[in-house]
Structures are given as C-alpha cells and as structure tokens.
Amino acid sequence: QQTPQTQTPRKGGTVRMTAPYGGSLTSLDIHTSPRAQDDIAGKILHRTLYNWDSAKGQPALELAKEVAVSGDGMVYTYKLLDNAYFHNGRRMTADDIIWSYTRIMDSTKGFPGARYVRFIKGAVDVEKGAAKEISGLRKIDDFTVEMTLAERVNPGFLFFVGVTAILPKEEVEKGNFNSNPVGLGPFKFVEHVPGSRLVTERWEKFYKPGKPYADKVIVLIMGEAAARDVAFRNKEIDTSILGPVQYVAYMADPVLSKGILEVAEMFTRSMVMNQASIKPFQDKRVRQAINHAIDAELIVKRLAKDKAYRAVSWLPSSSPVFDKTMKPYAFDPEKAKKLLAEAGYPNGFEFEWTTSPNESWGLPIVEAVLPMLNRVGIKAKAKLIETTVLTETAMKGTFEAYIGSNVTGPDSLSTLKCFHSKTPRTACNYTAFNNAEYDKTLDEAGQASDPEKQAELLRKANAILYDEAPVWFFNYNKAVMAYQPWLHGLQANPTELAHQYPEDLWVDERSPVK
Amino acid sequence: MLLVLVRRVGNMVPTLAAVIALIFVLFSVIPGSFMSGLGDDGRTMDPAVMERMRKEMGLDQPLLERFVKYAGATVVGDLGTSFRTREPVTKLIAGRLWPSLKLTMAAMLVAMAVGIPLGFVAALRPGSLIDTASMVGAVSGLSLPKFWLGLLLMYFFALQLKWLPSFGYGDGGLTHLILPAIALGVSPLALLARTTRAAVLDVLNADFVRTARSKGMSERRVVTWHVMRNALVLVVTTVGLQFGSLMGQAVVVEKLFSWPGLGSLLVDSVFQRDIPAVQGCILVFVLFFLIINTLVDLAYVAIDPRIRYG
Amino acid sequence: MRLGANTWIGGGLFAVALAVAVTAPWIALTDPVMDANLLNAELPPSMEFPFGTDAQGRDIYSRVVYGAQISLTVGVVSQIANSIIGVTLGLTAGYWGGWWDDFVNGLTNVMLAIPSLIFALAIMAILGPGLVSLLIALGLTNWSYSCRIARAQALSLKSQGYVQAARILGYGPFRIMFTQLLPNMLGPIIVIATLGMGGTILAEAALSFLGLGIRPPFPSWGSMLSDARETIAIAPWVSIFPGLAIFLTVLGLNLLGDGLRDIFDPQATTRRA
Amino acid sequence: MAEQLLSLDDLAVQFKVGSMLAGGIKTLKAVDGVTLDVKPGECLGLVGESGCGKSTLALAIMGLVLPTRGRIHVGGQQISGDKPPDRMEMARTVQMVFQDPYASLNPRQTVRRTLADPLRLHGVGDKAEVEARVIDLMAKVGLRPEHADRYPHEFSGGQRQRIGIARALILKPKLVICDEPVSALDVSIRAQIINLLLELKDEMGLAYIMISHDLGVVEHVSDRVAVMYLGRIVEQGGWQEIFEDPRHPYTRALIAAIPDPFHRAAATVAGAKAKGEIASALNPPPGCHFNPRCPLKADLCTVETPLLGTVAPGHLAACHFRDRII
Amino acid sequence: MTGARVTGAGGNGPLLKVENLRIALQGDGVTFNAVENVSFEIGRGEAFGLVGESGCGKSITALSVMGLLRRPLSLGGGRIVLDGEEIQDASAAEMRRLRGKRVAMIFQEPMTALNPLSPVGRQIAEMFVLHQGASWREAMDRAEEALRQVRVPSPERRIRDYPHQLSGGMRQRVMIAIALACGPDLLIADEPTTALDVTVQAEIIDLMAELCAAKGTAILMISHDLGLVANMCNRVAVMYAGRIIESQVADAIFATPSHPYTRGLIDSLPRLGERARRGRQRLTEISGVVPSIQAYPAGCRFNPRCPAVTDICRTTVPEATSLPADGIVRCHHHG
Numbered sequence A: 001q002q003t004p005q006t007q008t009p010r011k012g013g014t015v016r017m018t019a020p021y022g023g024s025l026t027s028l029d030i031h032t033s034p035r036a037q038d039d040i041a042g043k044i045l046h047r048t049l050y051n052w053d054s055a056k057g058q059p060a061l062e063l064a065k066e067v068a069v070s071g072d073g074m075v076y077t078y079k080l081l082d083n084a085y086f087h088n089g090r091r092m093t094a095d096d097i098i099w100s101y102t103r104i105m106d107s108t109k110g111f112p113g114a115r116y117v118r119f120i121k122g123a124v125d126v127e128k129g130a131a132k133e134i135s136g137l138r139k140i141d142d143f144t145v146e147m148t149l150a151e152r153v154n155p156g157f158l159f160f161v162g163v164t165a166i167l168p169k170e171e172v173e174k175g176n177f178n179s180n181p182v183g184l185g186p187f188k189f190v191e192h193v194p195g196s197r198l199v200t201e202r203w204e205k206f207y208k209p210g211k212p213y214a215d216k217v218i219v220l221i222m223g224e225a226a227a228r229d230v231a232f233r234n235k236e237i238d239t240s241i242l243g244p245v246q247y248v249a250y251m252a253d254p255v256l257s258k259g260i261l262e263v264a265e266m267f268t269r270s271m272v273m274n275q276a277s278i279k280p281f282q283d284k285r286v287r288q289a290i291n292h293a294i295d296a297e298l299i300v301k302r303l304a305k306d307k308a309y310r311a312v313s314w315l316p317s318s319s320p321v322f323d324k325t326m327k328p329y330a331f332d333p334e335k336a337k338k339l340l341a342e343a344g345y346p347n348g349f350e351f352e353w354t355t356s357p358n359e360s361w362g363l364p365i366v367e368a369v370l371p372m373l374n375r376v377g378i379k380a381k382a383k384l385i386e387t388t389v390l391t392e393t394a395m396k397g398t399f400e401a402y403i404g405s406n407v408t409g410p411d412s413l414s415t416l417k418c419f420h421s422k423t424p425r426t427a428c429n430y431t432a433f434n435n436a437e438y439d440k441t442l443d444e445a446g447q448a449s450d451p452e453k454q455a456e457l458l459r460k461a462n463a464i465l466y467d468e469a470p471v472w473f474f475n476y477n478k479a480v481m482a483y484q485p486w487l488h489g490l491q492a493n494p495t496e497l498a499h500q501y502p503e504d505l506w507v508d509e510r511s512p513v514k
Numbered sequence B: 001m002l003l004v005l006v007r008r009v010g011n012m013v014p015t016l017a018a019v020i021a022l023i024f025v026l027f028s029v030i031p032g033s034f035m036s037g038l039g040d041d042g043r044t045m046d047p048a049v050m051e052r053m054r055k056e057m058g059l060d061q062p063l064l065e066r067f068v069k070y071a072g073a074t075v076v077g078d079l080g081t082s083f084r085t086r087e088p089v090t091k092l093i094a095g096r097l098w099p100s101l102k103l104t105m106a107a108m109l110v111a112m113a114v115g116i117p118l119g120f121v122a123a124l125r126p127g128s129l130i131d132t133a134s135m136v137g138a139v140s141g142l143s144l145p146k147f148w149l150g151l152l153l154m155y156f157f158a159l160q161l162k163w164l165p166s167f168g169y170g171d172g173g174l175t176h177l178i179l180p181a182i183a184l185g186v187s188p189l190a191l192l193a194r195t196t197r198a199a200v201l202d203v204l205n206a207d208f209v210r211t212a213r214s215k216g217m218s219e220r221r222v223v224t225w226h227v228m229r230n231a232l233v234l235v236v237t238t239v240g241l242q243f244g245s246l247m248g249q250a251v252v253v254e255k256l257f258s259w260p261g262l263g264s265l266l267v268d269s270v271f272q273r274d275i276p277a278v279q280g281c282i283l284v285f286v287l288f289f290l291i292i293n294t295l296v297d298l299a300y301v302a303i304d305p306r307i308r309y310g
Numbered sequence C: 001m002r003l004g005a006n007t008w009i010g011g012g013l014f015a016v017a018l019a020v021a022v023t024a025p026w027i028a029l030t031d032p033v034m035d036a037n038l039l040n041a042e043l044p045p046s047m048e049f050p051f052g053t054d055a056q057g058r059d060i061y062s063r064v065v066y067g068a069q070i071s072l073t074v075g076v077v078s079q080i081a082n083s084i085i086g087v088t089l090g091l092t093a094g095y096w097g098g099w100w101d102d103f104v105n106g107l108t109n110v111m112l113a114i115p116s117l118i119f120a121l122a123i124m125a126i127l128g129p130g131l132v133s134l135l136i137a138l139g140l141t142n143w144s145y146s147c148r149i150a151r152a153q154a155l156s157l158k159s160q161g162y163v164q165a166a167r168i169l170g171y172g173p174f175r176i177m178f179t180q181l182l183p184n185m186l187g188p189i190i191v192i193a194t195l196g197m198g199g200t201i202l203a204e205a206a207l208s209f210l211g212l213g214i215r216p217p218f219p220s221w222g223s224m225l226s227d228a229r230e231t232i233a234i235a236p237w238v239s240i241f242p243g244l245a246i247f248l249t250v251l252g253l254n255l256l257g258d259g260l261r262d263i264f265d266p267q268a269t270t271r272r273a
Numbered sequence D: 001m002a003e004q005l006l007s008l009d010d011l012a013v014q015f016k017v018g019s020m021l022a023g024g025i026k027t028l029k030a031v032d033g034v035t036l037d038v039k040p041g042e043c044l045g046l047v048g049e050s051g052c053g054k055s056t057l058a059l060a061i062m063g064l065v066l067p068t069r070g071r072i073h074v075g076g077q078q079i080s081g082d083k084p085p086d087r088m089e090m091a092r093t094v095q096m097v098f099q100d101p102y103a104s105l106n107p108r109q110t111v112r113r114t115l116a117d118p119l120r121l122h123g124v125g126d127k128a129e130v131e132a133r134v135i136d137l138m139a140k141v142g143l144r145p146e147h148a149d150r151y152p153h154e155f156s157g158g159q160r161q162r163i164g165i166a167r168a169l170i171l172k173p174k175l176v177i178c179d180e181p182v183s184a185l186d187v188s189i190r191a192q193i194i195n196l197l198l199e200l201k202d203e204m205g206l207a208y209i210m211i212s213h214d215l216g217v218v219e220h221v222s223d224r225v226a227v228m229y230l231g232r233i234v235e236q237g238g239w240q241e242i243f244e245d246p247r248h249p250y251t252r253a254l255i256a257a258i259p260d261p262f263h264r265a266a267a268t269v270a271g272a273k274a275k276g277e278i279a280s281a282l283n284p285p286p287g288c289h290f291n292p293r294c295p296l297k298a299d300l301c302t303v304e305t306p307l308l309g310t311v312a313p314g315h316l317a318a319c320h321f322r323d324r325i326i
Numbered sequence E: 001m002t003g004a005r006v007t008g009a010g011g012n013g014p015l016l017k018v019e020n021l022r023i024a025l026q027g028d029g030v031t032f033n034a035v036e037n038v039s040f041e042i043g044r045g046e047a048f049g050l051v052g053e054s055g056c057g058k059s060i061t062a063l064s065v066m067g068l069l070r071r072p073l074s075l076g077g078g079r080i081v082l083d084g085e086e087i088q089d090a091s092a093a094e095m096r097r098l099r100g101k102r103v104a105m106i107f108q109e110p111m112t113a114l115n116p117l118s119p120v121g122r123q124i125a126e127m128f129v130l131h132q133g134a135s136w137r138e139a140m141d142r143a144e145e146a147l148r149q150v151r152v153p154s155p156e157r158r159i160r161d162y163p164h165q166l167s168g169g170m171r172q173r174v175m176i177a178i179a180l181a182c183g184p185d186l187l188i189a190d191e192p193t194t195a196l197d198v199t200v201q202a203e204i205i206d207l208m209a210e211l212c213a214a215k216g217t218a219i220l221m222i223s224h225d226l227g228l229v230a231n232m233c234n235r236v237a238v239m240y241a242g243r244i245i246e247s248q249v250a251d252a253i254f255a256t257p258s259h260p261y262t263r264g265l266i267d268s269l270p271r272l273g274e275r276a277r278r279g280r281q282r283l284t285e286i287s288g289v290v291p292s293i294q295a296y297p298a299g300c301r302f303n304p305r306c307p308a309v310t311d312i313c314r315t316t317v318p319e320a321t322s323l324p325a326d327g328i329v330r331c332h333h334h335g
C-alpha cells in the first residue's frame, strides 16, 4: 500500500506530522475530545484496547494478547499485555482498564466515549449514578479482565476509538493531565506549545519490541491548507493532508506525486433531505429524481478532482459488507424529470439547501449542483452556516436539506441504524426515515449470530436505502496524504488517514532534521 | 505622572465592565454550542453526553445567574474554565500571551523602525521622488488584504528564496517571527509613515520653527532640536492606537502562519464555541489596548510639559 | 478647491468600480452562479473567459464584475450605517455634553477597545454567514472614528459665532444640529467614511478568510480571493483578478480619502503662515 | 426699574474647570457680582482686558449661560440660575453681533437663508413679507439685493460684519450686544461699521451694549461706560466722567496705555501706568483684584475688597482711594 | 533721534537698505507680486515703523530681510543691503550667521512662537550656544541674566518654566530676550503686541524701546496701529496693497499726511478725547474694501477707494514724490 519497504527501518530521527483540522489541539486528555485532530496526538501518546488494522480492514487486539468470547457472544475475556508500561514507568494492569472505562461513564462529566462504553453491561447504571462500578467489567487477575456486554456488538469496533484510551489513574487524578499527559503510547510527552506544536520522544519501555523507530515525533498544528502547502514544499513538514486542489497539483508534480498515500475513508457525503419539513421529499420518486438529476460523477471528477469515490448507497466501498455489484444512480435528467412529473411536480419545486463552507462537502459542491437541479426544474437556494452549527441544525431538524459528511464505518450495523425508525433524530436519523421493511431487516441483522448471515442482511438493508434514496448519494471520501520521500511506515487507515501509528514510522537519512 | 496613571486606570474600569457585559450578552445568544461543534467531522455525538456536558459547563443555569457568576469571577481574575480543555482560561491565555506579545511587538517595531523615518524623510522633501514613492507605497500597503500579503510573503521568502521558514513558532527564535511580523506590521507601518509625514509637515509650518530659523539655526538643528519632539507628540497617538489594536488585528496573520497567539486561540475558540476562552481572549485584547493607551498617556506626560503641569 | 492627483486617481478607480457594479448585468458574460460548468473548470484566461475560470468552471470575469456589486454594497452600506451611528452619537454628545456625552464617550471607548475585526467576527458567528449579517457586523462595529470626529467637530463648531447666533435667534437644538452643525462637519465625516469603506472591504476579505464571510448567492471579492488562496501557485488567475479588484478599489478609496482630506482639512486651506 | 430695558442684579457666573482626579475641580469666577442697568435707546460701553468676563456677561444676558447667582431682568423676562429664559421671546428682545465675522456666519448658508430662516421660525409665514423684510434690512446695512444668494466666503470682512448685523436686527430686537464688533476688521473698514451701528441705533431706537477694548471706539459710541476687571465692574459712569475724570487706577492705566501721537506727553501720566501681568481669573489676588499692579496699592487693598462707591451721581468706582485725585 | 552708533564694519551708511524689493507669490500657475517696489532705509539705532492693513505685505517684507521666505513666496527682485553688504543672494549658511546675531526678529503670536516642549531658559540659551559657542551650562546662566534684563520676576525659577506656564506678556518678554541675546544690530518686531492686552502692550513697547536704545539696536517696527508706531518710531512708512505709499518722519505723518489713504486712516478712527473736544462727529469712512492680492487694481492701487481719483490713477502707477525730511509719497495728486 505504501512505498515498497525494501529497506530495513532506521532508528532515530524526527518525524514531523501535521494536525490539519484546525488551529489547535483541544485536549491531551484524550477522553475529553472525540475530534480527529486530537486523536492524531492520541495515537502517539495513548493506547486503546484495540487498534485498527488497516491491512486486514478490521480492529485488532492491541493491549491484550488474546481474547476468549463466550458462546452467546456476550462475554469477552481479555488476557492483557504484561509488558505495557505507562510513561511514568508503572505497568498497566486490569485495574487501569476498569478505571478508565468507569471514568468515561462518570455521570458528572461529559466524556464522549460513554457512547461506546455504554455497551458494557451495567455501564448505564454508573452513568445514571446508580452504581459506582460497572458490573459488566470484572478483574480476574492483574492481567485478565472479563467484559460482559449488554448488547451483541463487536467490542473491537468500540474500543479502538481514541476516546476510550487506557489512562493511568494516578496521573489523571493529579489534575494537570492535559498539560502533562501520561499514556501507554510509543512516545512520551515532552512539550506542547498550544496552537503550535506537540513534541514527543521515544518511550523506551514501549511494549512492541524494537519499536518505535524514531527518536522524536513532532505534531505541527497547521489548519491553513495554503500555508501547509508552502511548508510541505519547503520541506518543513513530513506529512500533509491534501484537499482536492492540492491533490491535483501534487499529482501533476513529477516529484511530489511519488509521495502520495490515498485511501477510501469511511465517510459518506450526501445531501440529507428532511422528510419531516418538506413535502416533496416524502415522495421516493422525488428523491430518486434528485439522484438522477445531479451529475455526481462529473463533480467528483472535476470539482473534487477525483479525490473522492462516487457514492452508490450509504455504506462506503471500504465497508466489509459493501456490495460491489451495485451501480450508482445514473445521471439522467430526463428520467429525473419524468419521475418528478409522476410524483406530481412537473414544474419542480423549491427548497432551501443548508451547507457549511467545507470545500469537499459544502458550499463549492452546492454551487456546482444548483445549476443541475435547476435544469430539471428544482430551484434550490443555498444557505450557508458555520460547520459548528451544522450538527446542531441537523439534530434540531431546522433544515429542509443539508449537505454533510457522515462517518459510515467501520461498524456497518451501527452505521445503518441511523435510518432505523426507532433511532431519534438527535441520535442520527436526520432524514426522519421510516421504512418498515428496512427496520425489520436491520433488526434481524442485529440478532444474527452468523457473520455471513449478518453481512447478507446488512447488504440487503443497504440496498433498500439505495432504492429509497433518503439522501442524495454524493461520494465517499478519498483521503490523501502527501509525505516526504524519507518517511516510511505510513498506513492507509480508512477510519481516518491522519491517524497513524507512529511506532511504525521511520525516517531515512535524507530527512533534513539533524 | 502618578495622577495621570490613577486617572487612566480609573477610566479603564467602566470600559472593562461594559466590555465584560457586552461580550457576555453577545456570546450567550450565539448559535451552536461546544457540544455540537465536537461533531464537526461527521462524528455524531451522543445526546446524553451532550446533556451532561451542558450541565458540567453550567449552561443549564439561567442567564442572569451565569452572568453574575461570570462577572464576579472575572473581577478576581478568574476567567472561567475552558470548555475544550477543561482547564482555567487564564492558563490557556497565559500560554498564548507571550507569542502574541512577541508578534505584536515585533510588528510594531517593524512599523516604527521603518514607518517613522520614512515619514520623516518624506516630509523633509515634500513632493520629491522619495516622498511620492513612500506615500504611494504606504497607501498600497493599506490596500492589500492581510492574508493575501502574508501568503505572497510566504511564497516569496520561504518557498522561492528559502530565506525564512514559512510558518509556525519554531523554538521561539527570530527567524519564525520575521514573516508574520512583516505581514502584520505593514498596515501600521503605512499609517505611521503617513501620520509622521503629516505631523512633521505640520510642525515645520509652526511658528516656533520659524522662530528657530530666525535664531540662525541650521535646518538640521531645527529638525533635530525642535521639530522631532513636537512631531513625536502627534505621532505617539497613532502609535498607541495602532499598537493597542494590533493584538486583535493579528488574528488573520496568526491563523495564516499557524502562530500560537491569542488570535488563533480566539478563532479556534469561536469556531468550537469555547465561549469562556473567547471571552477571555477578547478581554485580554481590550486590556492590552487600554494598557497601551495608558502607557501612551504616560508617554505624553513625559514628552509634553503642557500636560504634565496642565 | 483644487483637486489633487490623489483625488483624480482615487476617484477614478472608485468610479470605475461603481460603474462596473451598476452595469454588471450588462457587461458580465455569463451568470456568476448558475453558469457553473465543471467541464470548463480552472481554465486560464482566454478569449472566451477573459480572466479564466474557477474550480466550478465559472467565468471569473463575470464573477469579478458581479462581485463588485456585493463588495461595494458591503463597503458603502455598512460605512453609511457607521457614519449615521457615529454622527448621531457624536453630534448629540458634543452638542449636549453632560451625562449623555459621558455615556457616548464611554461607549466609544468600548468600541475602540474591542478590535473591530474581532467584534465583527463575533457578530458574524452569532448571525451566521450572509450578506445581511455582514452588513450588520461591519455596519455596527466601525463607528467610533466618525463618532469621535463628529463629537470633536460639534464641540468646536458649537462655540462658533454662527451656532451661538442660531441659539440666540431661538433655534431649537435639533434645528441647530441639522442646519448649522451637520453641514459644516460633513467634510471630515466623508473623509472618514471614504477611508472606512476601504477598510470595510478588506475586513470582509479577512472575515471570508476566517471562514465567516458572505457567499451565496453572489460572490464577493473577498470570498473569491479567500477561496482561491490554495490555488495561488497552480491557477494564479483565480486569485489574482479578485485580488487586484480589491487592491485597486481599496487603493482608490484610500487615495480619494486622502485627496478629500487635503481639500477639507482647514490646515491645508489657511494660507497665512 | 420699569423704565430699564435690562437690569443685572448681583450677577455671577462661575465655571467649573479641571477634573476630579487631575488636581481637583476649581471654580472660575468669570463674572463676579455685576450690577448694571441699560435703558432703552442707550449705549453702554463695556471695557476691560481679555478674559475679564465681558463675553461671559454677554452670554449670560442672552441666556446662553445660566447665572450662578443673581438675576437678570430683560424685556419682560427674569432669568436666574434656576429659571432659564423663553428663548423665542428672548430672541425678539436681545440680539448679538459677534467679534469674528468669519466664524459668525454659517459657511453653508446663503445670506437669504441666514436672514429668512429666523423670520420663519418666529412665525412670519408670508413669503412675500419675509422677502421684503430681508431685502429691506439688507439695504439698511448696505448690502445690495443681488447679494442675497451668495455664501459668506464671497464677501469681504466688512460685508460679512454687515450680514452679522443684519441677522441681529432681523427680529427687530430692542437691545443689541456688540461683542467687539470691529476688532477683527481691517482698520480702514472699521469706521464704516461704527457709523453703520450708530445710524441703525438712531433709526431703529436700539439700545447697545458695546464691548470693546478700544477705548477710542467706546468713547465715541457710548452714553455710559462700565469698566471690568477680573469679573467685576470697577468703575461705571457717563462717558465723559469716565474718560475725563477716571477714579479707578485701572481705568487710568487703560487710558494711559493708549498711544496718542497728538498728546503724547499729556496722556502719559507716568504714575498711571500699570505694571506686571494680569492675574488669572482662577486664583485672583485677595482684596482688590487690581492690587498687584496698582500704583496706589496700600495694605488695605490686599485685605478688603472695595465696593462700588459713588463718586458723583451716576459715577461709581470700586477703589478705596476713589476720592484721591492724581 | 540720534542714538546712532558708529560701528567699525561697513562704515557709516545706513544699517539696512532695501531697494525695489519684489516678493513673488506662486499661485496656481500664476505668479503674483505680493510686494513690489518697496524701498526704505534704516539708520543705526533708528526706530523705523512699517504700517499697513492686514495682508498688505508687512510680514513678508520683514521675512525677506531675514532670508526666511518659504514657498510659495520667494524674492522676486531688488536689493537688501545690510551694513553695506548685499544679502539678497547670500547663501543659506551666510544668512544663518546673520540671523539671530545681527538681525533678530520677534513675532506676533507669543503663544505659538516658542517651542512648547522646551523650557524657555533653554530656548534663550540656544542663542549663546549657536552664536557664541558657549557651553550649555554657561549659556543657561546667561539666559537667566537675559531674563532678568527683560524684567521677568525671579528669573532663576522662570528659566525652567515651559512657555505654557507663562502669560502672554511674559512670553513676549522671553521672545525679546531671545531676540536681543546676541546684541543684534537690527531688531524686527512684527506686531509684537497685537495679541496682548492694552496695558501690557504699553509696557512691552516701553521695554523694547528702552533695551534697544541701551544697546544701540535699530528697530523695524511692524504694526497696523499707526498711533502706536508713530509714538515709538523716528520714521514711518505706510504700506498699502504691497507698496509703500508714503513715508515720513513720525510726527509729520500725523500732522501732514500726504497720501489720501494715510489721511483717511488718521481721520477714520475715533481718537480718545476727540468726542470731548468736538462732540460726536460722524467718522470719515474710506469707502470700498482692501483689494485681494489676486485682484490688485491697475495704476494706483488705492484708486477704487480714493475720494480724489482721476483717470490717470486708474492707469499709471504713481512715482514717488519727495516730501520734506526725506519723506516720499506716491500719489498723482500730491502737491
């Protein structure tokens, strides 16, 4: 997936990564922030029970050597690593797992990881304040912990997320954890200049033998893409996440194009149509017409500069249950017009299209789509709001349609739940989608113990979504990272390309630092 | 001197109080919240967690109660707890203050070191090539969007010439400071050049300069002994106003150059709706403005005896 | 009154911008919004697209032309709002004095102390991006200078013989302010407003850069420039033309302001040494 | 008192200067206990050095500053600190001619507007009548009808002062206060204006208060003269008494200071000249304010403030030694 | 008066001789003659008066003697001879040596003529440092002495005061001290008392006359007050619209004014005691207005206002006619 790794990794050197999603890190107490930006640092300093294995495309055990699953799939018994040391030198034990997960459920604090830990039995009681301890978590011995689930899910999908990292109690309780983070990660904290950079150095007692390679990992915080471009070309940074504009430019450059890493990320971009607020959207034919009216192919090619994959349905192509035989809606304005006429809107209709300024799934796309919709008689009016307000708008339902990006992986089941009629709007059913067959299919998939059977059902649900077209399926993100020729060991992480496991990274002697 | 100080500090109090009230009211009606902002890359947030965060941040209390609490705490120097980092805002700000100050001061230094002499030279030869060129330059400097200018500087000095690093704070050394300081300093530079020119021309026409000439002084002495200080009195106001508002103006430059100052903090905080941090930053900007202007007043007192004894 | 080169050049540039804005529907080649054609994306300047096309394949020339409407609206309307607020407050404060003066002074100090870009940013965040919000944000935050000028002028004009005479003749305060003070302070106010317009256009660009500008339905120069910042190296024409439009217009306004100042400044007109 | 057009009764005007924090607030006694009368048709000359309170006195009479103490009766009205005048009525009784003809005309109003607006404001609604009165008055002050639509900057200083006078007379007041009406004019123009003022006085039966520090002018036009020093009237009387038999040393100093090439030796009574600087109104010397400069100064003068005392009927002087003739 | 002092250099000609002075005023594309054909002489120790209405060119005449004309004004022609030496073309450096040392000047506005940011002692001391190479310490001592000479009370304190702490009269005394510091041969006083009160004015004039007499300094006294000038000067020249129209011995100009303008000026102003002697008489008016520099009439510039105007006045500039005692008058109808 990356440059052929013929060389043997070199020890030493400094890796300079970038944090491209904004001008600062929110918090180094990784439990408090679910942002992708913060988990870049999180992956350096901290560790979670599982990791995402990009090569296999599924979660893999990280802090445990092995796991035994009970027959009903509800009880997981983990044999923990006995050589995982916190940066303060203390060895990790089962207590740390239990404490960390219990902390996340603290009912007085809003830890975003609660939504994952809640799947453990008894966690809800802690959340409600009814219990002090999560009954579903049991310490067998120092390095064995038993986890009883409340619902049948794959805990790997839950506990690889940064907000569920395992933290040392004694350090957290000191009260200045944010400025003095101590974790299990391959690099330990040295310095954080807020708004500028995070400096970390090799943790000698890291549990993977021979790793990490680099002496230092620096995260440079650079939200401004134009500036990042200059810095990358100026060899001041080793990695840079590219937007469409730069993707094209870098691809066209004979030198830069050699250092490009692409991955199909598990994000689906779409226009969400609010069936509750605008009548035409309640008609399936109208929704299909919209999918036919827009030349998404062209937009992906020209505007997104091929830095995206044409979306077919809701589940992304990187999803394990993705049906490769499905074909996206064809660009067919005539058919769109016909469908509209059948639905009773021969002259089209009007709606207001809320959008954020985002370049990949915001205003620029809307601006390109408006003329296309206009051609079939649909008059859309763009309404710009801040990205911050978008989620709120979606949750409140105060929109007619909005364009946005949704995480659609890695757990396909929970992804598809968003269209279940029992899922409230505040959770994620933004279209107010309600389809009995779909609900039934999904419920069955949840009960299915056979993975094959489950995958089958999920594929079916996804096909229903395709036909019902509750949204305009736009694209799946193609994440692109440019890296300098001396940097090795990157992995194409489809959950978030910027999240790299830095213990694998190494720089050869061409690196300009030292 | 002391009196002026006391009076100025006295004047600051109502201004500060008004600012505190104003920003509190402004940001209490802002749409979006820190919680909804967390979901900005498509990750949905758990409603229960969001509710808990609201409570934790005290956003469930009535507005008035919150204001009283906030104002009361502010008086004793407590700016509240940041939503994002869950640390005291004062700590957040403390970390950003020095870079901010450094950038502001460097920019002002650039502006003064170039602008004032330029204005002087221009005024001593009105209508000359130097005059015309520097004034056209000054107006042009005032007419460029800052981020564009910064970007051009970046491309030119970092990418093309490779003289300077393009972004960031580095180890706090000088090289990283130069480009942002220039980008930020250009508009006060232009204003200072123009003000200085006008002030010097003004003073050159003053009666006492004619007196000095009638004493038989050489033009150089007239300028160094009589014109400079008097012109300075007029320039100091501009210096003060510019300097005072520069920290706030730095937002764009800081953002562009990934400079870890209060401006970047403010913008990030606004977009993430970290309201306590936003309020704290604005308060610091205002305080900085007021302090600089107090210093300017003191400078006045030092330069101008009419005020000292007036 | 002799008009200097400043006034001519500046006035000329501004007049061109105004003319472009007014005649936009006629001189534009295509619709700036609806004529997006991705097949034409990012073409360099040519006969068909004199300024080239942008990422959505829209004619940059037409967008710059329509952009003049938005940018000038922003500049002119918000500056008029500022002038009206500033003059109303400053004039009444200077004329009446007393607690009202203290109050206005305090308010002005507050406005002056909060950096106006920050204030505008806050208002934009509250109102959400958009033209009306922008007009409000920039129209409410920049009046402190005109207020100060108006107040100072009112203070100095108030002791002029003709204002005293008007009071003696029985003129009421509003009549005095309107007929005696206002016409005589218009000069410096216009200067401030002219210079302020340039500042406002730049502020709009800065807000766009920070992500809080205006966008749909029509483009403003600031947002075009801000959007094009990443392509400065690969498709320079996308940023150069809106950049030049901003630069020349603001330059024009600044020169015009300077020129008007030379005309209105009493110092320049008293000839006796 | 009925036959008085204007009477001032122990009038005082004080200004608060300085600020609470900078050196404290001080009281500036700009006018300090002035008692004066003006009869209809009479011209009262008011002389005194710069800053002695002449203009403030004028503004107080006009009702533009309220007295701190004392009372003003003018026309039928009484003004005191807590009783501001009815401006409209006031306007028809008292008017003022200002010193600086450049600053006293609105540069953005034509002569016609300057003269017609007040008429309309005071209820003369008929267009023709307004026009007639404007043209008539313009003729009276020596302006031609075609001047009506010009702006002030198109006129010379003397002409502007004529406009100023016309504005003062347009409402047909009974009393006109002339605050140094000629001192800003070219020397060769002054006679025109003085003559004009005297003609108008006779023609319209006006009373004047003529403020000036040019004693020649005051002597020429006044019926009675009052001399002010640091806010107080120090001498008051008929013009002949004041100029021929001045009793206050300050009056004498004033007269002695006038250079007169014809009577050089005669007028320069060496002993009458004042020495030193005028004290500031902010902290006047105790006792007689003139004492530091007075050639007659005695110990008494620094202790006791002399009151206005009668020298002869209608001739008052505030000097302990008013009966000592030198 | 015969206060003339015979100094070594330059022999015994007049101290200052101005001949056919012309001052050009650069307008928008046009050049005006702000002053034209002005000639006068000042003897050593003599007090010479220059009288005229506002704007007639008195100040710029004085400035041209100092070599201080600045754009848009410039010397258009004529000779200025100081002590036998022509200085109209002197270099800037030469003029600088003359200024302050041999020719000094006092200005009209004592409020603005002193540097507000510098203690007055220093401003006086500057003269000694500049012209006599004294050290600052020594210069300050002498400044104190100079202040004492102009009768400023407690000069040892006053030298540290700033101009705004002094009253107008005091400031003008400081100006006199500055001007006389280096014992100049000529003192140009440009309306030194206009901004002062009458009683203070008399004192300042006396002081100036007295000090100059003591030092043998000649005075060029500029004023628009004919009475004042006549009182203090030996000879008086009257200017009108950029020209000298009459020049006579001071007493004579009042007794026998020869130019209609001079006569008009003397008659037009009410004089103290006049009403007592003759009752109130209508003042004699000079009709019309002072012409502006852009619109000087042809011929005799007084002609539009002259009661005795004839055709020749409107076309021909009158030549100077001699009067007794070196006087001249420029009027077609004189004699």
Ligand SMILES: Nc1ncnc2c1ncn2[C@@H]1O[C@H](COP(=O)(O)OP(=O)(O)OP(=O)(O)O)[C@@H](O)[C@H]1O
Pocket: D015, D016, D017, D028, D029, D030, D048, D049, D050, D051, D052, D053, D054, D055, D056, D057, D281
């Ligand atoms: N509004 C005011 N506030 C404070 N002080 C004032 C005010 N108006 C006048 N004064 C002071 O009152 C005193 C008298 O002023 P006024 O103008 O009456 O003098 P004047 O005799 O008219 O002088 P001049 O001859 O210069 O016109 C002065 O010391 C002046 O500074």
Ligand SMILES: Nc1ncnc2c1ncn2[C@@H]1O[C@H](COP(=O)(O)OP(=O)(O)OP(=O)(O)O)[C@@H](O)[C@H]1O
Pocket: C271, C272, C273, E025, E034, E052, E053, E054, E055, E056, E057, E058, E059, E060, E061, E071, E072, E073, E224, E293
């Ligand atoms: N710097 C200048 N620029 C243009 N015109 C000037 C300048 N200085 C003087 N003048 C003009 O030259 C003429 C003579 O001016 P000057 O100052 O000599 O008059 P003055 O006789 O001294 O008058 P005053 O009594 O007002 O001082 C005037 O018409 C004046 O307008």
Ligand SMILES: [Mg+2]
Pocket: D054, D055, D056, D179
């Ligand atoms: Mg006055």
Ligand SMILES: [Mg+2]
Pocket: E058, E059, E060, E190, E191
């Ligand atoms: Mg002069």
